[in-house]
Amino acid sequence: MSPKSHHFIEWCLAASLTMMILINIGWGIFRYGGTYYYMKITRPTGTYPITLPVNVSATGYQYQGLATNSKGEKRTIRFQTVAADPAPFKRGQIVRITYNQRYGVTNYKLVHARP
Structure with a gap:
């Protein structure tokens, strides 16, 4: 060669x-990727069963509310907790939600925990 x-x-x-x-x-x-929206949690709108990796059943939570992005634009967003973070959010907490135009909610993260 x-x-x-x-x-x-x-x-x-x-x-x-x-x-x-x-x-x-x-x-x-x-x-x-997508646009970040911030939503204040009021209460879950529903629950659904999820299976954790060790075949343990748990309860997932659904939330819906009015969320705002950094430009002040508002959007009604519905999302569900996932097996990696199934616990419910508490009233008053702020959640950052990544919203993709094609795929909807792709991620969420707690950004402010109320004392």
Whole structure:
């Protein structure tokens, strides 16, 4: 194998790796990115059964309310807790919700716990 051929193969592998990394980053932004909305929790609007990884049943909670983004735009958002964080939120807590135009709510996070 000639040195030119060896460098060409290395270059192709590096370019392929770079392209795959960029595609993964782009997909992550497309699928899981979105606008942050902030919602004050009042009470759960419903419950549903979830299964934790160790085959233990738990109760998931559904919330719905008016959420506001950083520009002051309001949107009614409904979301459910997931197995990684199934516990209910308390009245008055603020939750940051990531809302994606194509996929709806993709993430939520407690940002303010009321004492």
